[in-house]
């Protein structure tokens with residue numbers, strides 16, 4: 001089976017400027033397969049979330065290894081808050097942000113860092129979001145003609161490159177699990193703009209015309225819709241497909257009409273990361289409901305809790321006696337963002353304020369919360385599936401599946417037969433893409449929370465932490481850290497690159513780094 005190349009690029013000027021390059025990969029024992037772009041590939045463009053082909057790979061890029069506030073810095077510009085990645089088309093860099101209660105699209109000249117234009121959309125009500133999320137988390141996408149923006153609190157907007165609004169399409173306010181808020185980004189393929197609209201049981205993929213935003217089709221995702229993932233697009237036998245990782249299931253739809261083509265079961269309970277296409281397969285990594293199991297500390301046994309907090313010595317653990325600082329989930333973030341206290345966790349299993357728990361009640365809660373760490377309640381999964389099947393391909397096309405070492409937010413990175421996964425705390429694992437075999441699982445010596453997806457260029461992997469450190473690791477079977485670069489400002493957005501320049505969005509700034517003399 002081939003994941004075929006087809007690069008829609010109707011603008012002749014862009015065609016001239018844009019070098020379309022189709023990469024050929026040897027893939028295991030299966031012979032030569034084609035892995036190529038669903039959107040046009042160019043050394044100067046990073047057109048959507050995770051760049052060309054959604055792979056996070058700058059195939060011809062040579063960004064610097066060492067950089068920082070005083071080293072290899074080309075420019076730095078202030079940018080309002082937001083978690084979306086920038087995107088790039090030729091000399092333009094676009095980013096969305098949330099200045100106050102407005103939702104902004106901002107265009108920069110990517111070589112000088114000068115702001116070219118900004119446009120705001122004002123909404124009556126902002127979407128409720130998790131404290132670790134924002135209202136500007138969806139990365140825009142461009143076809144070189146317009147930039148398409150999605151805000152959960154608003155819907156879709158299209159601008160031309162000079163900042164003129166071309167069309168707008170308000171969409172229903174998302175309903176996400178536990179009000180975690182929108183995380184998905186829109187994608188473009190085969191003349192269609194596709195976005196995951198998450199509204200509980202009415203969740204669906206929506207395809208619209210990039211020309212004017214009119215509806216083309218909706219593909220319902222009534223169940224399993226607990227997802228913050230970006231749709232993945234690829235080609236099978238000349239037909240474009242779009243797939244979405246959701247809770248427990250990945251479903252592939254025909255781009256032509258939105259019909260369900262195939263699906264695979266066995267994913268984790270929530271999908272935050274975005275799958276990647278590599279060779280003849282897709283790799284889908286999904287965590288459990290409360291993230292990485294290793295981040296969770298089960299509650300202590302009853303006796304230990306009584307010793308620790310039975311202040312009124314009645315032999316019962318009152319909800320109010322439990323210290324607020326006792327954590328159930330520690331995401332190892334720089335500011336404690338995204339953590340869940342034991343009291344919050346107990347509320348999930350029905351313990352309310354004012355409750356007094358005896359031994360049996362405490363132990364039953366303890367067993368349930370301990371269960372969140374196990375597959376029973378917290379299935380996690382990395383799954384490699386060969387594309388090209390029909391209907392339920394779980395029995396026939398799953399090549400391998402592993403259930404440990406799964407990141408909660410960062411997406412997998414696949415390159416030259418290897419799969420790289422970064423987890424909170426700075427744990428990097430490398431697997432054989434053909435078999436799933438673990439080749440290494442090492443600390444990169446850069447602790448903190450990891451939200452940004454890894455990117456690769458010139459045989460090096462760039463890993464950004466929420467403590468503001470970008471660690472550069474050599475790709476390959478032998479683990480080797482090449483550099484730790486500290487920006488001193490938290491990084492949540494995935495790095496992007498164009499023409500040998502690495503662009504980083506940190507909490508307060510956009511940075512452009514390039515090797516001097518390049």
Ligand SMILES: [Ca+2]
Nearest residue numbers: 310314316318
């Ligand atoms: Ca007590």
